[in-house]
Amino acid sequence: MVRFIVRRLFQMAVVLVVLSILLFAWLKALPGGPVSAILGERATPARRAALEAALGLDQPVHVQYFRFVERALHGNFGASTGVLPGEDAFQVFLIRLPATIELSFFAILLAVALGIPLGYFAARRHGSPVDSGAVILSLIGVAVPVFFTAFLLKYYVAVQWNLLPVSGRQDASLDATRVTGLFVLDGILTQEYDAAWDAVLHLILPTLALATIPFAIIFRITRASVLDTLDADFVRTAEAKGLSTRVIRGRHVLRNAMLPVVTTIGLSLGGLLAGAILTETVFSFPGIGDAIAQGYRKRDYAVLQVLILASAAIYVVINLLVDIAYAIIDPRIRTR
Amino acid sequence: MRAIRKVASAAVAGVLALTVASCAESERGEGGEGGGREGDESTFTFGAAGAPEMFDPLYATDGETFRVTRQMFDGLLGIEAGSAEVVPELATEWTSNEEGTEWAFTLRDDVTFHDGEPFNAEAVCANFERMFDQNEAGQVAAEYWGYVMGGFANDPESSLYESCEATDEFVATVNITRATSGFPTMLSLSSLAMQSPKAMTDGDANGIEAQGEGFSFPDYAQNPVGTGPFKFVEYDQATGAIELEANDDFWGEAPASSSLVFRVIPDESTRRQELEAGSIDGYDLPNPADWAGLEDGGNQVEVRDPFNIFYLGLNPETNPQLKDLKVRQALYHALDRDQLVSTQLPEGAQVATQFMPSTVGGYNSELQPYAYDPEKARQLLAEAGAEGMTLTFAYPTEVSRPYMPDPQKLYEAMRTNLEDVGIKVDVKTASWNGGYLDNVTAGKYDAYLLGWTGDYDAAFNFVGTFFGNLKENDFGTEVMPWGEALADDLQAADAVVDEDERAAAFEDINRQIMEEYLPGLPISHSPPALVVGADVEGVIPSPLTAEEFASVSVGGR
Numbered sequence: 001m002v003r004f005i006v007r008r009l010f011q012m013a014v015v016l017v018v019l020s021i022l023l024f025a026w027l028k029a030l031p032g033g034p035v036s037a038i039l040g041e042r043a044t045p046a047r048r049a050a051l052e053a054a055l056g057l058d059q060p061v062h063v064q065y066f067r068f069v070e071r072a073l074h075g076n077f078g079a080s081t082g083v084l085p086g087e088d089a090f091q092v093f094l095i096r097l098p099a100t101i102e103l104s105f106f107a108i109l110l111a112v113a114l115g116i117p118l119g120y121f122a123a124r125r126h127g128s129p130v131d132s133g134a135v136i137l138s139l140i141g142v143a144v145p146v147f148f149t150a151f152l153l154k155y156y157v158a159v160q161w162n163l164l165p166v167s168g169r170q171d172a173s174l175d176a177t178r179v180t181g182l183f184v185l186d187g188i189l190t191q192e193y194d195a196a197w198d199a200v201l202h203l204i205l206p207t208l209a210l211a212t213i214p215f216a217i218i219f220r221i222t223r224a225s226v227l228d229t230l231d232a233d234f235v236r237t238a239e240a241k242g243l244s245t246r247v248i249r250g251r252h253v254l255r256n257a258m259l260p261v262v263t264t265i266g267l268s269l270g271g272l273l274a275g276a277i278l279t280e281t282v283f284s285f286p287g288i289g290d291a292i293a294q295g296y297r298k299r300d301y302a303v304l305q306v307l308i309l310a311s312a313a314i315y316v317v318i319n320l321l322v323d324i325a326y327a328i329i330d331p332r333i334r335t336r
Numbered sequence: 337m338r339a340i341r342k343v344a345s346a347a348v349a350g351v352l353a354l355t356v357a358s359c360a361e362s363e364r365g366e367g368g369e370g371g372g373r374e375g376d377e378s379t380f381t382f383g384a385a386g387a388p389e390m391f392d393p394l395y396a397t398d399g400e401t402f403r404v405t406r407q408m409f410d411g412l413l414g415i416e417a418g419s420a421e422v423v424p425e426l427a428t429e430w431t432s433n434e435e436g437t438e439w440a441f442t443l444r445d446d447v448t449f450h451d452g453e454p455f456n457a458e459a460v461c462a463n464f465e466r467m468f469d470q471n472e473a474g475q476v477a478a479e480y481w482g483y484v485m486g487g488f489a490n491d492p493e494s495s496l497y498e499s500c501e502a503t504d505e506f507v508a509t510v511n512i513t514r515a516t517s518g519f520p521t522m523l524s525l526s527s528l529a530m531q532s533p534k535a536m537t538d539g540d541a542n543g544i545e546a547q548g549e550g551f552s553f554p555d556y557a558q559n560p561v562g563t564g565p566f567k568f569v570e571y572d573q574a575t576g577a578i579e580l581e582a583n584d585d586f587w588g589e590a591p592a593s594s595s596l597v598f599r600v601i602p603d604e605s606t607r608r609q610e611l612e613a614g615s616i617d618g619y620d621l622p623n624p625a626d627w628a629g630l631e632d633g634g635n636q637v638e639v640r641d642p643f644n645i646f647y648l649g650l651n652p653e654t655n656p657q658l659k660d661l662k663v664r665q666a667l668y669h670a671l672d673r674d675q676l677v678s679t680q681l682p683e684g685a686q687v688a689t690q691f692m693p694s695t696v697g698g699y700n701s702e703l704q705p706y707a708y709d710p711e712k713a714r715q716l717l718a719e720a721g722a723e724g725m726t727l728t729f730a731y732p733t734e735v736s737r738p739y740m741p742d743p744q745k746l747y748e749a750m751r752t753n754l755e756d757v758g759i760k761v762d763v764k765t766a767s768w769n770g771g772y773l774d775n776v777t778a779g780k781y782d783a784y785l786l787g788w789t790g791d792y793d794a795a796f797n798f799v800g801t802f803f804g805n806l807k808e809n810d811f812g813t814e815v816m817p818w819g820e821a822l823a824d825d826l827q828a829a830d831a832v833v834d835e836d837e838r839a840a841a842f843e844d845i846n847r848q849i850m851e852e853y854l855p856g857l858p859i860s861h862s863p864p865a866l867v868v869g870a871d872v873e874g875v876i877p878s879p880l881t882a883e884e885f886a887s888v889s890v891g892g893r
Contacts, residue, residue: 045777079550167603
């Protein structure tokens with residue numbers, strides 16, 4: 001088991017190094033850059049050259065890369081130039097991460113809470129109107145772009161009907177205390193329940209929008225998996241043994257059907273980031289996704305590098321955890 | 337066994353929860369007096385398009401930062417609300433010697449900084465010395481000082497600033513190396529505002545460093561101390577909210593709101609929706625296409641007087657055919673600018689007759705716009721032997737500037753005009769941050785859309801910026817026979833001490849530029865707007881987009 005984990009960690013390091021090189025090359029190949037973004041109309045050649053020299057952008061790309069790696073190993077990832085100017089890029093990541101964790105957590109929670117029961121019932125009532133209705137719903141979830149769902153939700157619920165906040169994470173006038181950066185949790189821990197509630201209200205629409213994709217996937221996998229399991233021999237055996245329906249469904253069908261679902265949940269956590277970029281942009285929700293979008297627009301190299309690498313690392317780690325969980329559940333995996 | 341495990345995990349979870357909870361005390365009401373005064377709480381909340389760089393105006397370069405610092409800081413000179421005119425602020429009057437190189441500023445004697453430190457001549461000189469004495473990173477970051485003063489302590493030869501002396505408790509004498517029209521007007525720039533010397537020393541204000549591809553700013557930049565109507569409370573980076581509170585000891589009229597909040601909302605349509613939902617009270621630069629809709633919704637669209645110029649830049653270095661004045665005139669006559677201004681630009685936009693707006697001293701009111709005359713354009717092209725010439729014409733994408741709300745539409749209108757007179761247009765685009773400006777500077781386009789918003793009320797800030805530097809300008813004037821003379825004339829006019837004489841000199845240069853040189857084609861001046869909710873009072877739109885919010889209140893709140 002230890003060898004398995006070590007091997008996977010080593011693979012992860014290789015993935016990140018290769019990615020960092022590709023990312024660096026890509027960023028430097030982009031036309032323009034932070035100098036244009038900072039100087040705007042005032043960009044005379046002299047001032048441009050001075051700024052480029054001060055920021056080390058006049059060096060060859062490989063020199064810049066090694067300087068980046070060297071600094072990064074010392075915990076210095078370069079200052080942001082556009083998203084949170086002056087802040088170290090890794091700090092930007094830490095400041096923005098809780099927002100995305102909070103949003104992703106609630107989105108996955110919602111997707112699981114709806115997807116699994118619906119998937120189960122759709123399978124049980126295979127071919128019924130409930131089943132077809134749920135399948136259509138999940139198709140819409142996959143097919144409609146996240147930003148469109150987000151726009152619709154925002155326009156009607158927040159702007160037209162004024163039921164929920166339009167954007168942001170929390171009302172600034174609440175003067176809420178920060179502990180973990182997860183605003184709902186912070187509000188509960190510090191007993192500032194109004195702040196926690198306000199954060200929940202701000203989360204509802206982005207969560208709904210972001211949850212559509214994992215919901216659809218979890219629903220479909222659950223449905224397919226339950227259908228498979230219902231046909232399995234051991235279910236028939238259990239029925240033949242005269243076990244009650246409740247025991248068969250709860251202990252045999254659902255448990256066995258859940259294995260692929262667990263993997264799917266793990267993997268869709270990583271995929272949430274892509275959705276988060278769109279959702280966070282639409283709702284001006286200050287998380288990682290919004291920072292990446294802004295970083296791209298403003299050519300904030302440091303922030304783009306760190307945020308994309310860190311997101312990749314998170315994705316790889318989640319993958320690793322899923323694999324470990326699988327290895328524990330199913331020993332055959334370890335030998336492969 | 338199972339039961340034991342369950343108990344153990346419950347215990348671990350409980351201990352963890354207690355550990356977290358024990359360090360999670362509510363800190364409300366701490367950290368400054370936060371949230372304004374009791375009893376008459378009123379907050380003006382403004383939607384910002386981006387995060388501020390930090391709060392030390394010396395290192396600030398963008399409008400998002402200046403909008404915040406302007407509320408906390410005063411300059412020696414200020415700007416009259418609603419105009420571009422320079423007026424006394426912390427200095428009540430100023431006089432110079434005959435050469436215009438020694439300036440004595442008489443200061444207000446009733447001002448203290450937010451940290452209780454006195455404002456006097458020594459504080460003024462400490463500020464000048466601090467701005468002058470920058471390290472390598474600071475010299476790049478202190479962009480406006482570098483731009484108006486030309487240099488820093490390590491290179492006194494190229495610096496306009498020479499020294500400052502406290503000749504009396506409330507008289508500061510500033511020596512400069514040569515006379516220029518920009519001084520002392522430039523002291524109205526937000527960037528050169530007065531800051532508390534003690535706070536700057538304590539917070540190591542000059543300790544800026546280049547870090548990777550950006551700058552890392554010292555502590556002071558997050559804890560700014562000025563003399564203005566509002567004081568800094570906090571910047572919550574996690575929510576992107578900046579909070580300021582009223583300065584009860586402000587030397588001028590007390591601010592109308594007890595606190596100011598700036599909320600960062602990067603997406604424009606979201607800013608509009610937040611305003612419509614009533615969660616912000618205003619935002620800057622609404623898209624002109626939205627003006628009518630916003631007003632229909634009961635909001636107030638405050639249109640500023642234009643203080644900018646939108647032009648079609650031409651580069652004869654890139655396309656030698658453009659060296660011929662007749663070709664440049666032909667291009668100008670081909671453009672139907674009346675049509676362009678009335679259909680593509682916001683209400684209140686004007687057709688330009690020269691490279692500066694009419695409010696700036698040195699504007700030549702006798703100049704008439706080049707008329708739309710396609711026939712004449714064709715004739716001029718024929719005379720120059722340039723019929724059917726090809727022009728690489730560029731416009732920027734992913735950007736909206738106050739003088740150019742929608743570059744693509746403006747380009748399309750101009751292309752149609754140019755093709756009508758037989759010019760082949762080879763279109764180029766690049767995004768604003770993605771290489772457009774680099775390409776303009778590198779001379780990759782024959783013709784390009786660009787503009788300028790004035791920093792302060794001085795002709796040189798417009799025409800000097802464009803043509804005053806022979807070697808480095810986007811119009812390629814270096815290859816023109818008159819390029820050097822134009823640059824020299826501009827520098828000379830800028831050094832004229834007498835205001836009327838200086839204005840006359842610039843008027844003459846403007847006439848020459850338009851009639852004899854025509855290095856580029858000035859198109860229009862557009863009024864930028866800001867929008868506030870129906871219940872907001874006291875907003876005075878500034879042509880320099882430099883509104884002070886001290887006079888602003890939100891009715892009924």
